[in-house]
Amino acid sequence: MRTAIVLGVGPLEGLGAKLSQRFSREHHVLVAGRSAEKLAPVVEQVREAGGSAEPLVTDATDERAVQALFAAAGPSLDLAIYNAGNNTPGAIETMDAGYFEASWRVCCFGGFLFGREAARSMKAGGGTVLFTGASASLRGRANFGAFNASKAGLRTFAQALAKECGPAGIHVGHVVVDGPINGDKIRSGFPEYAEKLGDERMISLDGIVDAYEFLYRQSRSAWSFEVDVRTHLENW
Numbered sequence: 001m002r003t004a005i006v007l008g009v010g011p012l013e014g015l016g017a018k019l020s021q022r023f024s025r026e027h028h029v030l031v032a033g034r035s036a037e038k039l040a041p042v043v044e045q046v047r048e049a050g051g052s053a054e055p056l057v058t059d060a061t062d063e064r065a066v067q068a069l070f071a072a073a074g075p076s077l078d079l080a081i082y083n084a085g086n087n088t089p090g091a092i093e094t095m096d097a098g099y100f101e102a103s104w105r106v107c108c109f110g111g112f113l114f115g116r117e118a119a120r121s122m123k124a125g126g127g128t129v130l131f132t133g134a135s136a137s138l139r140g141r142a143n144f145g146a147f148n149a150s151k152a153g154l155r156t157f158a159q160a161l162a163k164e165c166g167p168a169g170i171h172v173g174h175v176v177v178d179g180p181i182n183g184d185k186i187r188s189g190f191p192e193y194a195e196k197l198g199d200e201r202m203i204s205l206d207g208i209v210d211a212y213e214f215l216y217r218q219s220r221s222a223w224s225f226e227v228d229v230r231t232h233l234e235n236w
């Protein structure tokens with residue numbers, strides 16, 4: 001069975017969990033994230049649905065941990081998804097330097113560690129490497145300077161990786177999630193905001209996962225680098 005890695009898995013109703021579930025239909029999935037408590041129910045749900053998965057506690061900013069993750073995947077690695085990232089709002093004038101750096105470490109530097117190990121692992125046999133972006137990947141906005149810089153850096157890193165690794169049969173893609181996701185992060189973290197938006201103004205998790213699957217299934221004679229997803233009501 002081919003192996004997939006999803007790094008950046010949190011709650012069951014989150015993108016990392018949904019990606020793990022979808023790709024476990026055809027892959028053994030290494031479900032990776034910072035907290036064992038969050039990974040366990042995701043793996044359990046995959047197994048209950050007849051899929052194959054295992055949890056691997058991995059901090060995306062830790063070079064050795066990311067290398068260990070790819071070592072665990074071994075030569076059957078076919079798909080690697082970098083989904084780690086939390087929004088980091090804040091005005092630039094009052095922003096602590098450590099806060100900016102921490103945002104960059106998760107959203108951008110971790111993507112470099114991940115992409116580099118994926119390139120090394122897939123060099124011989126090819127594969128697919130996908131990165132999760134946000135509205136922040138494409139434009140700067142007041143009070144989101146740290147997140148904008150980090151996600152934009154991740155996007156251009158992914159583009160460089162795509163160009164370096166394409167000839168080896170490694171398809172690198174980037175999904176721009178342009179708006180709030182209808183998942184646990186917004187529903188539990190910001191219930192009033194979720195209520196105000198309503199279902200129609202939040203992007204469906206299944207719809208986002210479809211975009212990853214679309215990229216994954218493309219033939220190498222017609223690859224896309226990027227897919228953007230937003231609701232029909234998004235003001236963009």
Ligand SMILES: NC(=O)c1ccc[n+]([C@@H]2O[C@H](COP(=O)([O-])OP(=O)(O)OC[C@H]3O[C@@H](n4cnc5c(N)ncnc54)[C@H](OP(=O)(O)O)[C@@H]3O)[C@@H](O)[C@H]2O)c1
Nearest residue numbers: 008010014015016034059060083084085134177180181185
């Ligand atoms: N939620 C949204 O509305 C939204 C909108 C646009 C784009 N996005 C992007 O979509 C992706 C997934 O977001 P989501 O909100 O649905 O969350 P999710 O997929 O449910 O979970 C993403 C996970 O990344 C994890 N993470 C953070 N830092 C990490 C690190 N150093 N090492 C490993 N994992 C780490 C977080 O873990 P912890 O739980 O431990 O913090 C979080 O659970 C992110 O890249 C985010 O930027 C989200």
